[in-house]
């Protein structure tokens with residue numbers, strides 16, 4: 001049985017002080033959560049302070065990206081060892097904003113996934129189609145390329161440590177959420193791709209989140225779908241009340 005994983009992607013929001021305050025609220029609210037894995041991804045700048053807040057709590061720490069090199073002349077980047085040192089457990093990679101604005105490709109997603117796994121951390125691998133791709137009948141071919149690209153040369157044992165976030169680009173930050181059926185259909189297909197690569201038992205165990213305008217109103221319906229094992233949440237993760245409502249929706253399943 002797969003457990004739910006609800007992750008908040010704070011993107012480029014919240015000062016360090018605001019991040020600490022939000023993390024403190026989430027830690028307090030999630031004290032009674034026992035079945036659902038809760039993850040928050042503040043900015044790099046806030047991550048070390050937030051790490052102190054979540055230590056010993058039900059909340060796990062993520063960062064929003066990582067470089068695949070160990071160190072060196074990569075201005076603006078952060079390495080996996082730096083993240084690991086402060087207690088990061090998950091790393092979001094391949095987010096559509098990274099793909100759209102910062103030249104992320106399936107190749108760099110794969111390099112980052114391998115780096116995260118080699119350090120014993122867990123990648124949350126984001127995939128998803130644009131509206132043009134969906135309308136042009138390319139949903140399956142886009143997801144196939146993204147999944148096959150991300151998992152190139154990754155063993156089944158390592159694949160089991162990963163999480164996939166299916167995030168239709170047209171639903172991210174737009175308020176236009178995929179219907180329960182649209183999300184389920186796409187995620188079922190993603191799971192079938194994992195089965196092609198690694199077999200049924202890995203596909204059944206690997207968790208696939210939905211992301212894209214998930215909020216307290218639509219979370220329960222989405223989370224009830226067979227192939228939806230949680231959410232990657234942007235806007236609704238920036239307030240502890242709405243984030244906790246989504247966590248509660250998962251916990252109650």
Ligand code: PEP
Pocket residue numbers: 009167171172173174175211212213214232233234235236
């Ligand atoms: C995201 O950033 O991954 C996301 C899903 O954002 P939002 O919930 O705001 O659509």
